[in-house]
Amino acid sequence: MKKYNITATVNGDELDYSCYADQTLLEVLRENLQMTGTKNGCGSGDCGACTVIVNKRPVNACLILGVELEGAIIETVEGLAEGSTLHPLQQKFLDHAALQCGICTPGFLTMSKALLERNPDPTETEVRYALAGNLCRCTGYDKIVRAVLDAAAEMRANAS
Amino acid sequence: MNEITNRDKNNFKWVGKNTQRPDGPDKVTGRARYGDDMIVPGMLHGKTLRSPHAHAKIISIDTSEAEALSGVKAVVTYKDIPDHPLLAPPYGPMITDFHDISRNIMARDKVFYDGHPVAAVAATSERIAKAALSLIRVEYEILPHVLDPFEAAGADAPILHDYQYTLGSDPKSSKPSNVFRVASSERGDLSKGFAEAEIIVEREFRSQPVHQGYIEPQALVATAAADGSVDLWTTTQGHFVIRGYCARLLNMDMSSIRVTASEIGGGFGGKNNLYSEPVAIRLSQKTGRPVRFVMTRSEVFRATGPASGTYSHLRIGAKKDGTIVAAEATIYNQAGAFKGSPVGRSVDTFFSAYSIKNAKATAYDVCVNRPKVAAYRAPGAPMAALGAELAINELAAKLAIDPIEIRLKNAVQDHEQSLSGVKFGRIGLNEVLVKAREHPHYSAALAENQGRGFALGYWMHGGGLSSVNANLLDDGTVTIATGNPDIGGSRSSMRVMAAEELGVDISLIKTIIADTASIGYSHLTAGSRTTFATGLAVINSVREIIDKLRQLAATKWDVPVENVAWEAGQAVCHHGDFQALSLKQLASLAPKVGGAIAGHSEINATGAGAAFSAHIVDVEVDKETGFTTPKRYTIIQDAGRAISPDYVEGQMQGAAVQGIGWALNEEYIYDHNGCLQNAGFLDYRMPVASDVPMIDTVIVEVPNPNHPYGVRGVGEPPLVPAPAAVANAVENAIGKRMGVLPLSPPKILQALK
Numbered sequence: 001m002k003k004y005n006i007t008a009t010v011n012g013d014e015l016d017y018s019c020y021a022d023q024t025l026l027e028v029l030r031e032n033l034q035m036t037g038t039k040n041g042c043g044s045g046d047c048g049a050c051t052v053i054v055n056k057r058p059v060n061a062c063l064i065l066g067v068e069l070e071g072a073i074i075e076t077v078e079g080l081a082e083g084s085t086l087h088p089l090q091q092k093f094l095d096h097a098a099l100q101c102g103i104c105t106p107g108f109l110t111m112s113k114a115l116l117e118r119n120p121d122p123t124e125t126e127v128r129y130a131l132a133g134n135l136c137r138c139t140g141y142d143k144i145v146r147a148v149l150d151a152a153a154e155m156r157a158n159a160s
Numbered sequence: 161m162n163e164i165t166n167r168d169k170n171n172f173k174w175v176g177k178n179t180q181r182p183d184g185p186d187k188v189t190g191r192a193r194y195g196d197d198m199i200v201p202g203m204l205h206g207k208t209l210r211s212p213h214a215h216a217k218i219i220s221i222d223t224s225e226a227e228a229l230s231g232v233k234a235v236v237t238y239k240d241i242p243d244h245p246l247l248a249p250p251y252g253p254m255i256t257d258f259h260d261i262s263r264n265i266m267a268r269d270k271v272f273y274d275g276h277p278v279a280a281v282a283a284t285s286e287r288i289a290k291a292a293l294s295l296i297r298v299e300y301e302i303l304p305h306v307l308d309p310f311e312a313a314g315a316d317a318p319i320l321h322d323y324q325y326t327l328g329s330d331p332k333s334s335k336p337s338n339v340f341r342v343a344s345s346e347r348g349d350l351s352k353g354f355a356e357a358e359i360i361v362e363r364e365f366r367s368q369p370v371h372q373g374y375i376e377p378q379a380l381v382a383t384a385a386a387d388g389s390v391d392l393w394t395t396t397q398g399h400f401v402i403r404g405y406c407a408r409l410l411n412m413d414m415s416s417i418r419v420t421a422s423e424i425g426g427g428f429g430g431k432n433n434l435y436s437e438p439v440a441i442r443l444s445q446k447t448g449r450p451v452r453f454v455m456t457r458s459e460v461f462r463a464t465g466p467a468s469g470t471y472s473h474l475r476i477g478a479k480k481d482g483t484i485v486a487a488e489a490t491i492y493n494q495a496g497a498f499k500g501s502p503v504g505r506s507v508d509t510f511f512s513a514y515s516i517k518n519a520k521a522t523a524y525d526v527c528v529n530r531p532k533v534a535a536y537r538a539p540g541a542p543m544a545a546l547g548a549e550l551a552i553n554e555l556a557a558k559l560a561i562d563p564i565e566i567r568l569k570n571a572v573q574d575h576e577q578s579l580s581g582v583k584f585g586r587i588g589l590n591e592v593l594v595k596a597r598e599h600p601h602y603s604a605a606l607a608e609n610q611g612r613g614f615a616l617g618y619w620m621h622g623g624g625l626s627s628v629n630a631n632l633l634d635d636g637t638v639t640i641a642t643g644n645p646d647i648g649g650s651r652s653s654m655r656v657m658a659a660e661e662l663g664v665d666i667s668l669i670k671t672i673i674a675d676t677a678s679i680g681y682s683h684l685t686a687g688s689r690t691t692f693a694t695g696l697a698v699i700n701s702v703r704e705i706i707d708k709l710r711q712l713a714a715t716k717w718d719v720p721v722e723n724v725a726w727e728a729g730q731a732v733c734h735h736g737d738f739q740a741l742s743l744k745q746l747a748s749l750a751p752k753v754g755g756a757i758a759g760h761s762e763i764n765a766t767g768a769g770a771a772f773s774a775h776i777v778d779v780e781v782d783k784e785t786g787f788t789t790p791k792r793y794t795i796i797q798d799a800g801r802a803i804s805p806d807y808v809e810g811q812m813q814g815a816a817v818q819g820i821g822w823a824l825n826e827e828y829i830y831d832h833n834g835c836l837q838n839a840g841f842l843d844y845r846m847p848v849a850s851d852v853p854m855i856d857t858v859i860v861e862v863p864n865p866n867h868p869y870g871v872r873g874v875g876e877p878p879l880v881p882a883p884a885a886v887a888n889a890v891e892n893a894i895g896k897r898m899g900v901l902p903l904s905p906p907k908i909l910q911a912l913k
Binding site: 036037038039040041042046049076077080081094095096097102104109124125128129131132135137141142143144145146 | 178181188194196374423427428809811842848849850855
């Protein structure tokens with residue numbers, strides 16, 4: 001089976017990978033690039049654990065093919081922090097105890113980042129609907145929603 | 161064990177304060193390694209061929225074509241898994257029968273459910289492994305199947321196991337049955353009790369099996385070495401249990417299997433069991449290479465979990481003043497393909513929150529053509545509570561008594577016994593009910609089409625075996641190793657308790673989960689036992705370090721050790737003029753004097769407390785569509801003592817939302833052939849963020865006298881009453897009795913007709 005050579009930017013680094021035509025971005029990230037921060041919960045776009053940001057849009061990495069990404073700019077959970085300084089969302093997830101097992105956390109963080117870039121001042125309802133494609137079975141969402149609202153407030157304060 | 165003291169909460173430095181969990185940064189940066197994140201050089205990819213039939217005889221399996229495929233390194237079937245004889249009675253409340261386990265992980269003569277493993281392949285890529293599965297030829301003779309536990313218990317049902325005769329039935333069974341056993345507890349005189357009753361409520365209920373719904377699928381890597389030893393990396397709630405099961409099942413020495421628990425992406429009881437581990441070990445032994453298995457979400461739904469679906473029937477009799485004088489319940493718990501549904505816990509749950517003189521509860525353990533059930537957060541309890549709580553609410557309504565008042569009137573008291581004989585110590589039930597009655601939510605106004613539900617949950621926590629090693633390093637920092645996978649923040653609680661004991665800053669303490677070769681036996685992270693039992697072992701280990709440090713200071717000062725105390729992180733002697741010695745000073749002194757200082761503890765903890773959780777929930781029902789929206793939710797629960805309050809709240813909030821799913825929309829849909837039709841998150845619809853409100857919590861603290869800090873355990877009680885509370889709210893919103901979960905829109909529309 002033929003492989004395709006792709007060049008894309010992942011978390012600011014230009015990377016090359018070769019993949020089969022039917023390989024998803026999730027497989028490329030986890031298997032080819034050994035970036036296991038992006039999680040596989042279902043493989044069918046239903047749980048959001050593999051959410052990454054491609055060209056500024058949040059996508060389920062399990063629903064997009066590696067071969068589609070020539071020249072794409074991809075952001076994953078591994079690119080959120082700057083060195084050892086956590087992104088405000090990461091810090092607020094810790095401050096609010098917004099994770100228990102943590103398997104859904106990378107997807108919630110990337111989805112929330114995409115939300116706040118689009119809408120820096122969301123209401124609770126807007127946060128809940130923006131995160132409705134991300135499943136969490138541990139927290140009941142309460143502390144996640146609070147963490148995102150608090151991060152949004154801090155990011156707005158920092159921006160002004 | 162050291163003296164148990166319930167210290168004054170106000171004197172705590174760390175206990176009861178919110179601190180950031182030590183594993184947090186790894187989990188928000190993607191560094192934490194879960195089951196599927198282990199990459200081992202040279203590893204092969206395993207895949208499982210599963211039965212497409214609900215019930216069938218295996219006539220033949222031909223693996224030759226699959227074995228011939230380039231890249232396929234080995235294929236295994238039941239022939240590669242040792243058989244084991246049926247476990248003989250007497251049986252305890254929990255049954256571990258290797259006869260059943262060997263057949264569940266790999267079908268032997270029959271398949272018992274859609275998704276039952278039949279063969280497995282190891283290949284150089286997942287793609288080749290998948291292709292190989294399609295080359296395995298299995299010839300089946302399809303048999304009639306049964307899915308419903310009440311039907312399966314009937315005389316004409318298709319029989320799964322022709323060797324199984326019902327235990328505990330009266331009259332004694334004379335032919336094979338799907339009912340493995342009938343468990344029962346009784347006290348008083350039921351017929352006398354019902355004769356005294358001035359009002360009797362009688363109801364029946366059905367609940368669907370529900371999946372634990374952890375987001376991380378089962379995943380592992382097994383590496384068998386040429387010397388016969390095996391390294392196993394797996395996502396599990398109990399790596400010691402996995403080691404023991406694999407060794408027993410595969411006839412290996414326990415010491416030759418070393419299991420490391422990965423970070424675990426949720427479990428809720430669903431990762432207590434063995435699935436692909438022994439198969440992976442066999443494939444690794446055959447190929448000489450590491451073998452990885454990762455379940456797809458469809459495999460998780462078809463072949464792991466769920467909690468039992470149930471049918472139950474209840475009768476409760478009371479005096480006009482609300483005193484319950486008699487109560488009787490019968491429940492049929494679906495066990496899945498093999499015996500072992502949580503009948504004991506169902507029996508214990510029905511009426512144990514209440515002091516009822518005449519009561520009886522009976523539970524049937526029924527095999528059906530579904531995956532073998534697994535524990536799910538308070539196994540056996542939510543379905544029993546569904547019946548008891550809704551029946552009591554109906555009783556209250558008919559007597560025009562407030563639901564909390566009727567419970568206060570009948571509440572079980574300190575030192576009474578549960579129906580199955582568990583003796584309570586100091587319990588916080590009255591405190592929980594009073595707090596619930598006082599909560600503003602309980603008396604808040606409701607809007608049109610809204611209803612309020614109330615339910616009470618009881619759970620008796622587990623204790624058991626836990627081991628801890630604590631090492632003091634010569635720079636004054638401490639490492640704490642436990643044998644319990646951290647599923648929701650236990651490393652944080654262990655650190656808090658260790659810091660509290662030592663009287664030092666939490667940043668000086670590092671916590672890890674040790675593998676099975678590095679620490680003594682530790683039972684599952686389950687039964688809400690970890691903070692209680694493993695926490696006790698942490699406290700013991702740290703106290704051993706403190707004793708050794710006191711001895712060290714006594715030697716240096718040349719005073720009797722009895723004269724040396726440990727206060728605020730330092731050794732002090734009030735019998736003379738001595739400069740206090742800090743933990744750091746003593747730690748650097750230790751290697752020069754007697755050697756490194758460590759503490760360890762291996763315990764079988766007893767005295768875990770019972771806990772009670774009361775739920776108030778408001779829902780709004782759209783009468784046009786039948787769709788129910790939870791609007792407000794409050795949980796009032798006795799935690800004994802909240803070591804890490806944020807994470808105690810998190811347990812309560814998560815359970816509430818699981819209960820909302822259980823009550824309103826989660827269910828398995830099988831076709832007429834007994835094949836699962838909704839084996840994915842799109843169609844098995846768990847609650848999402850936009851489905852639910854904030855979940856308010858009130859932590860009541862009635863300390864457990866059997867723990868130095870009063871811990872009871874918090875994970876399970878909040879699921880017990882949740883489905884009942886939500887169902888009760890729906891009933892009150894639409895003014896109809898609803899006894900069949902889930903209360904999905906079609907059922908509500910039907911009820912409104």
